[in-house]
Amino acid sequence: MSALNPEELQQARRAERRKRWLAFAFVVPLLVFILLSFVAPIGAMLYRSVHHPTVAELIPQTLTQLEAWDGQGLPAEQTLNTFTVELQALAKERLSGKLAEEFNRAYAGMSSVVKSSARKLRREKTEDLQSAGGQRLLSLHKRWNEPELWFQVKRAGAPYTYDYYLTALDLEISAEGGIQSREQAQIYRQLYGKTLNMALIITLFCALLGYPLAYFLANLPDKKANLLMILVLLPFWTSLLVRTTAWIALLQTNGVINSFLMGIGLTSEPLEMLYTPFATVVAMTHILLPFMVLPLYSVMRGIDPSYLRAAMSLGAKPIPAFVRIYFPMTLPGLSAGALLVFIISVGYYITPALVGGTDGQMISNIIAFHMQSSNNWELAAALGSLLLGLILLLYWVYDRFVGASNIKLG
Structure with a gap:
């Protein structure tokens, strides 16, 4: 059997490539289906489990100022003033309920506190809140005086977090920064x-x-x-x-x-x-x-x-x-x-x-x-x-x- 000349060998290679591309073309619909119905949903689920920018979008200025807070006692008065102004703005835009929901997830029992405080702050003058909003906020409800609340708000403001995995395992971050079992119901x-x-x-x-x-x-x-x-x-x-x-x-x-x-x-x-x-x-x-x-x-x-x-x-x-x-x-x-x-x-x-x-x-x-x-x-x-x-x-x-x-x- 004689060997193929270069031209015949090139034609054979082209025919082989065409066969491979044709076989791949038949497989493409299946690959697209698997990508859209299996890989993409799982990828979206994994991404959604660690990405939660809601709080960061609602109170960005407060979170920026909370970065300098060492976690001891209450945040600085200016930080509380800033939060009060942002909470008033959310109340006027009817978004305070969304913030209340997020705060309640981070710190149980805060939903009603945020909503009632937002309703009261909505009638205040913004200029007064910019200078003395922190004192006004602390007088609205005793829970605003709890340092643990602000620690959890700071954590909830991170766009990327593993807190939901901790919650799924009945764990939480303590005020000292360590991982501990949840104090609430473990289910x-x-x-x-x-x-x-x-x-x-x-x-x-x-x-x-x-x-x-x-x-x-x-x-x-x-x-x-x-x-x-x-x-x-x-x-x-x-x-x-x-x-x-x-x-x-x-x-x-x-x-x-x-x-x-x-x-x-x-x-x-x-x-x-x-x-x-x-x-x-x-x-x-x-x-x-x-x-x-x-x-x-x-x-x-x-x-x-x-x-x-x-x-x-x-x-x-x-x-x-x-x-x-x-x-x-x-x-x-x-x-x-x-x-x-x-x-x-x-x-x-x-x-x-x-x-x-x-x-x-x-x-x-x-x-x-x-x-x-x-x-x-x-x-x-x-x-x-x-x-x-x-x-x-x-x-x-x-x-x-x-x-x-x-x-x-x-």
């Missing part, structure tokens, strides 16, 4: 623990129910297995809202289950099942069970049944043969199903909100609350970022001890 660490605990329980229940079901389907003839697989896939064809509300009808006080138990005499009064962690676990196990069955089934269908028969023909008992021969070969499917169920259940929102009540809600419901009701998007972003980091950490631990390459979907 977020408990919620993270409860979320992980419930996700683990849901994963275990899905494995206990899904493994024998997948084994049964994998050992049926193809025609019967395909027919029964339709029942496994049926939940995917039903609205999530319909499946969740069906559990409400089953678990409520006068629902089907309580009526049945009372009808056969097992209980004399209805059991409290709805709006509990039990309801969340049961409903989510039912909803997420197909995510465990499908990977297990696809892996089990590829296992040669002659391995198990050969082990028993050599004298092994059925259960030891199953544990030592068959079960290890199903670990790739079990691992994939467990990861799918666990990760999905950690971030689930609709089902815990509908059937879990206060006790059965998870961290995702609190994130939604801060985004929809309290409008504290920065704290919601911090909570979401920590949840993302926790999932990545668990995945890293799994990869470290088990190996991500062992995950197979069939």
Whole structure:
């Protein structure tokens, strides 16, 4: 075979480049979709969790003067005068409510103080406030005399801050500058623990129910297995809202289950099942069970049944043969199903909100609350970022001890 001359070699290279560019052009829509629907939202969430310039935009001159304050006692009188003038200006522009909301996040109980003070200062003369506004402010409410308040205002004025991550971990910065546990109610660490605990329980229940079901389907003839697989896939064809509300009808006080138990005499009064962690676990196990069955089934269908028969023909008992021969070969499917169920259940929102009540809600419901009701998007972003980091950490631990390459979907 003769070697290609330079001109033919150049043409071959151009053809190869065209093929590569054509293949890349087909992939571009997918890359754009991933960028817009996945990378960009996560990047925006991470940025929003540390960027909060609201206070800096509302009282810029006060914050500039607070930089020279050493944190001991009250700020200088000129600083208080400047804040009073800026608070009056915000009141006239109807922005004092926004500042009150920010102050309340930084220092609990300040919302009403800021609003009432702004209403009173609105009628004052600006010239008087420029010279004696600090004394007037301190006389309006005793909380303006607390140095801790001004320390928190100074911290809240930083455009970039990690305070929301501290809040998400039930921590705060003390007046001395150290990190300490929050003096107010500590809820977020408990919620993270409860979320992980419930996700683990849901994963275990899905494995206990899904493994024998997948084994049964994998050992049926193809025609019967395909027919029964339709029942496994049926939940995917039903609205999530319909499946969740069906559990409400089953678990409520006068629902089907309580009526049945009372009808056969097992209980004399209805059991409290709805709006509990039990309801969340049961409903989510039912909803997420197909995510465990499908990977297990696809892996089990590829296992040669002659391995198990050969082990028993050599004298092994059925259960030891199953544990030592068959079960290890199903670990790739079990691992994939467990990861799918666990990760999905950690971030689930609709089902815990509908059937879990206060006790059965998870961290995702609190994130939604801060985004929809309290409008504290920065704290919601911090909570979401920590949840993302926790999932990545668990995945890293799994990869470290088990190996991500062992995950197979069939």
